[in-house]
Amino acid sequence: MSDGKSTQNAPYRVEVEEGKKYFWCSCGLSASQPFCDGSHKDSEFSPVVYEATSTGTVAFCGCRQSKNKPLCDGTHRTLAD
Numbered sequence: 729m730s731d732g733k734s735t736q737n738a739p740y741r742v743e744v745e746e747g748k749k750y751f752w753c754s755c756g757l758s759a760s761q762p763f764c765d766g767s768h769k770d771s772e773f774s775p776v777v778y779e780a781t782s783t784g785t786v787a788f789c790g791c792r793q794s795k796n797k798p799l800c801d802g803t804h805r806t807l808a809d
């Protein structure tokens with residue numbers, strides 16, 4: 729699967745709840761970033777499931793270039809704006 733479309737050159741910081749599952753948008757087309765809204769239909773993309781292991785803030789990738797999807801790994805800092 730190739731990288732999806734960047735929606736912002738920074739992570740999305742989201743409050744997550746332990747044990748809850750989140751569906752990160754890998755295609756970059758969702759209107760509910762950073763989560764899937766079904767817009768990937770008929771494409772090569774599908775959402776990436778993230779299950780929170782603890783309650784707190786998580787940084788989800790916004791540039792779609794992270795090597796640790798669905799989480800931010802700082803790659804956006806190396807990209808041009």
Ligand code: FES
Pocket residue numbers: 752753754755756757758763764765766767768769773774775776
């Ligand atoms: S809308 Fe992007 S993966 Fe579902």
